[in-house]
Amino acid sequence: MELKKKLDNFTKVPINRRRKAFKWLAKQDEEVVLMAFEKQKEYLFKIGNKNEENKSILYLSALYLAADSLYSLYYSQASKNRDMNIHAVQGVTRMQAQKFKKHVQADKYDRLLNLKNKILVLKDEENLSFRQISEFLMTYHRLKVSHSYVATFYNSNLKEKK
Structure with missing residues (x-):
């Protein structure tokens, strides 16, 4: 008391x-x-x-x-x-x-990680541009990401691949 x-x-x-x-x-x-x-x-x-x-x-x-x-x-x-x-x-x-940025980035990044193999195939084997990959993700996976975000994701995973 x-x-x-x-x-x-x-x-x-x-x-x-x-x-x-x-x-x-x-x-x-x-x-x-x-x-x-x-x-x-x-x-x-x-x-x-x-x-x-x-x-x-x-x-x-x-x-x-x-x-x-x-x-x-x-x-x-x-x-x-x-x-x-x-x-x-x-x-x-x-x-x-800070709170909003971390939440949105984590969700998008996690979903991109799930689609990592598909993104690598689209870029390497089918020679699609990052804009086309971004449109593909929007139409077939309902994931709205910018082409620059896809490019950074692709480049970071390309470094890990090597």
């Missing part, structure tokens, strides 16, 4: 919001978690001047504050009151871009 009061005093954030932000942080990728730990350092210096014999409570409070700030930054675009400075907006867009 005393721990809860100390955390409430240091963070000034309700327990429900702390839990929600911490659960959100646990579901994020490593780059967002790393951003949270970097922000934890900032918050630790802000609340570090308080007299507390147990430094672990200060570290936990700083982590809660960092998770809450990233959580509020991430979801503030959906709110009507967008009271953020340019650095906060850049942080949000960077988080969203």
Whole structure:
């Protein structure tokens, strides 16, 4: 009970919001978690001047504050009151871009790996261009990839083949 009061005093954030932000942080990728730990350092210096014999409570409070700030930054675009400075907006867009980019690239790359032999045959034996291979993948496999992505995939697999 005393721990809860100390955390409430240091963070000034309700327990429900702390839990929600911490659960959100646990579901994020490593780059967002790393951003949270970097922000934890900032918050630790802000609340570090308080007299507390147990430094672990200060570290936990700083982590809660960092998770809450990233959580509020991430979801503030959906709110009507967008009271953020340019650095906060850049942080949000960077988080969203990293998350989306990795997800899309992983899906496309995995599907291309499944079709690797077909792509190599189309290029080497049937002498199709990368644009034609891209169109082939779209029509027969419903996989929309650019010709340049197919070219990089082909060249990387050609190096592995040798």
